Amino acid sequence: MSIKAQNSLSDEKSPLILVVDDSITMRNFLTRVLEDDYQVVTASDGHECIDKYKEISPSVILLDLLMPVMDGFDVIDKIRNELGDPEVIIIVLTGQDEQEIKAKALNAGANDYLTKxxxxxxxxxxxxxxxxxxxxxxxxxxxxxxLQKAYDIIDDEVRLVARLQDKLLPTKVPVIDGLEIKSLYRPSGRASGDYFDVFDLEDGVIRVVMADVSGHGPQAAFIMAIVRTLFKADGSEAHDLSHSxxxxxxxxxDLIGEDSYFVTLFAADIDFNTGVMKYLSAGHCPALIMQDGVMGEPLRAHVPPLGFFPVDSTLDERHFNTSLELFLFTDGCYEWRMGDDFFTLEAFMDIAGKLMRNExxxxxAIEDMLEKETGVRPVFxxxxxxxxxxxxxDV
Known part of the structure; x- marks a missing residue:
């Protein structure tokens, strides 16, 4: 090891070179040539090379191929394969100007070669x-x-958004005689733009909401949280759904302005006392409905998605007497691949309607049902x- 190298091994600005040769003359020559520009450490054989390599982690190794006991090929194999270092630059030194030797060294993991x-x-x-x-x-x-640290920070924030978002989903459902409510919520990432809620307005009256914010990630989740908060606040004031x-x-x-985000939404107030459902669909997937055991026409959107411009919030009505079945869903339920094509909305509605009629x-078990009907298991x-x-x- 040169004196200069001994005094400055901690100097990270000066790259460190390990010279390995069984000839002291060659080691001294290489040291003199390189020590003005780099830190130089020497080893006299393959075993000492491996020890020094582990100790100092050199940037470059100048490696003689022909050494006794442990030659340069063994050193390369040890570093590349056993120690698993693909990054240190190995320049082999050989006195044999044979293409076969050079090719063997390069194939073994050397980066370059010099012929003595x-x-x-x-x-x-x-x-x-x-x-x-x-x-x-x-x-x-x-x-x-x-960049990875930045991604980790973003990932942590998205996880936090997802945890907070989970708390926005309903934890309890209204209790009304004869009423059964089931839900499915599977975000594609850790933060979702989908939202649903069911809550009491008064005795025997519930409000049902399903919304889908365009896009994904924290911003979509943020907009979704605002929609949920506005619905909850307005619902607590017992405002008419149209007003809400x-x-x-x-x-x-005002919030989205000229941004590309928008909100599709289906909302309904269902009064089980009078058998009246008042609803509005703003650009959302058609809702499926059965009234008194009869499958009705899908409740398709009659106004554009929210967030673009003022819309007519006049409500439509459906009436029922003895029973009501309502099925709401977002586009993720049917936008999945079937080979080279996508599954379609109409095909999904046909299957869902059939299953509703058959109770x-x-x-x-949505994947199982779709696979049984289509022969393809969906990957959402x-x-x-x-x-x-x-x-x-109740009769």
Whole structure:
């Protein structure tokens, strides 16, 4: 080891080179040539090379191929395969100008080679190229490390959003004689733009909401949380649903403005005392409905999605007497691949309608049901949310 190297091993700005040769003359020569620009450490054989390599973690190894006991090929194999280091630059030194030897060294894991005797200018040039490669790799690793830390921070924030979002979903459902409510909620990521809620307005009257914010991630989840908060606040004031939707859209227009986000929504107030359901669908997937055991026409959207401009919040009505079945869902339920094509909304509605009529619609087994009907098991890429409302009048 040169005295200069001993005094400055901790100097990270000066790359460290390990010279390995069984000839002391060659070791001294290489040290003198390189020590003005780099830290230089020497080893006299393969075993000492491995010990020094573990101790100092060099940037470049100048490695003689032909050494007794443990030759250069064994050293390369040890470093690349056993110690698992693909990054340290290994330049082999050989007195044999044979293509087979050079090819063997390169195939074993060497990065470059020099044939003895070599010119000092060529040696410095090859080492300089190796050092530039090392420094570039370090810069990339540093940038990747910083980028990974940034991703980790974002990931932690998304996880926090998801935890908070889970708390926004209903934890209890209204208790009304003959009423059964089932839900399915599977976000595609850790934060979702889907939202649903069911809550009491007064005795025997519930409000049902399903919404889908365009896009994914924290911003979509944030907008969803605002929609949920507005619905809850307006519901607690017992405002008419039409009034609630007007106010919510007004807030969304102000919030979203000219951004590309929008909200599709289906909302209904269902009065089981009078058998009246008042509803509005704003750009949302058609809701499926059965009234008194008869499958009705799908409740398709009659106004555009919210958040663009003012909409007519006039409510439609459906009436029922002895029973009501209502099925709401988001587009993630049917936007999945079937080979080269996508499954379609109409196909999904046909299957869901058939299952409703047979009283066999089970949200917790949606993949099984779709696979049975289509022969293809769905792999959902988007947020998947569905809600089933079933009521039968006590006789």
């Amino acid at each position: 005797p070599f010119h000092v200018v060529e040696l410095k040039a090859r080492v300089g190229v190796a050092i530039r490669q090392v420094m570039l790799t370090r810069q990339l690793q540093s940038a990747n490390s910083k 939707l007007f106010q919510i859209n007004t807030h969304l227009v 066999s619609l089970k949200l917790d 890429d988007d947020d998947v949310t569905a809600l089933s409302i079933s009521w039968k009048k």
